[in-house]
Amino acid sequence: MQFFVGGNWKCNGTKESISKLVSDLNSVKLESDVDVVVAPPFIYIDQVKNSLTDRIEISAQNSWIGKGGAFTGEISVEQLKDIGCKWVILGHSERRHVIGEDDQFIGKKAAYTLSQGLGVIACIGELLKEREEGKTFDVCFQQMKAFAGKLPWLYAVPSWDNVVIAYEPVWAIGTGKVATPQQAQEVHVAVRDWLKKNVSAEVASKTRIIYGGSVNGGNCAELAKEEDIDGFLVGGASLKGPEFATIVNAVTSKKVAA
Numbered sequence: 001m002q003f004f005v006g007g008n009w010k011c012n013g014t015k016e017s018i019s020k021l022v023s024d025l026n027s028v029k030l031e032s033d034v035d036v037v038v039a040p041p042f043i044y045i046d047q048v049k050n051s052l053t054d055r056i057e058i059s060a061q062n063s064w065i066g067k068g069g070a071f072t073g074e075i076s077v078e079q080l081k082d083i084g085c086k087w088v089i090l091g092h093s094e095r096r097h098v099i100g101e102d103d104q105f106i107g108k109k110a111a112y113t114l115s116q117g118l119g120v121i122a123c124i125g126e127l128l129k130e131r132e133e134g135k136t137f138d139v140c141f142q143q144m145k146a147f148a149g150k151l152p153w154l155y156a157v158p159s160w161d162n163v164v165i166a167y168e169p170v171w172a173i174g175t176g177k178v179a180t181p182q183q184a185q186e187v188h189v190a191v192r193d194w195l196k197k198n199v200s201a202e203v204a205s206k207t208r209i210i211y212g213g214s215v216n217g218g219n220c221a222e223l224a225k226e227e228d229i230d231g232f233l234v235g236g237a238s239l240k241g242p243e244f245a246t247i248v249n250a251v252t253s254k255k256v257a258a
């Protein structure tokens with residue numbers, strides 16, 4: 001399956017810094033067999049869409065749960081499509097644990113986004129406390145169920161073609177404390193197995209499961225070698241064009257390991 005790397009710029013940047021980042025991204029060399037996506041803050045999406053190479057697709061960092069209307073401060077999926085977005089990141093730990101979005105709300109957003117033809121980067125991952133209590137798999141499976149379980153129509157294979165699962169252990173996000181390749185691989189295998197048992201063997205074998213949490217230019221190659229790590233969702237290191245390119249190009253380590 002094709003390697004997938006997303007850069008989540010989170011709530012960072014100014015018109016000027018984003019212009020520099022776009023110019024850097026336009027000049028780096030990216031391996032051809034990788035899907036590359038960046039997620040700027042909403043207000044800069046248009047600027048990025050108009051200046052970034054078409055080689056890189058645009059994602060939003062969030063979307064409203066349904067059709068737009070009287071929802072102050074929200075951005076609808078229809079508006080994201082209108083402005084050229086192809087993806088939406090949903091269920092990110094910062095939205096779960098800082099903003100307070102719950103499984104049900106996130107699951108409904110995913111269903112609506114997919115129904116409108118956009119792809120979903122569906123984030124899951126456990127807190128440090130949950131890992132220490134041995135609940136990592138339970139937490140991830142519960143979050144997977146919310147993305148998939150209540151919505152029988154989502155079991156259709158075409159919908160799953162537009163889903164990338166991002167495993168992001170919360171304790172590794174923005175902390176500099178990356179999961180070991182073995183820790184990440186273990187969870188990716190478990191999530192793939194969950195898909196096999198709860199959706200289908202076909203979906204399990206073709207759905208990208210990417211890792212996020214302190215990925216950088218120095219650790220990406222080792223992580224990429226793991227069989228079930230199909231790419232990355234990158235925060236801090238995606239704000240530096242050349243380092244982000246190194247992470248995208250970690251696909252070459254995967255090819256060597258295969």
Ligand SMILES: O=C[C@H](O)COP(=O)(O)O
Pocket residue numbers: 008092168172173174175176212213214215233234235236237
């Ligand atoms: O969406 C990206 C993740 O939250 C990872 O962020 P990070 O690479 O800064 O740890």
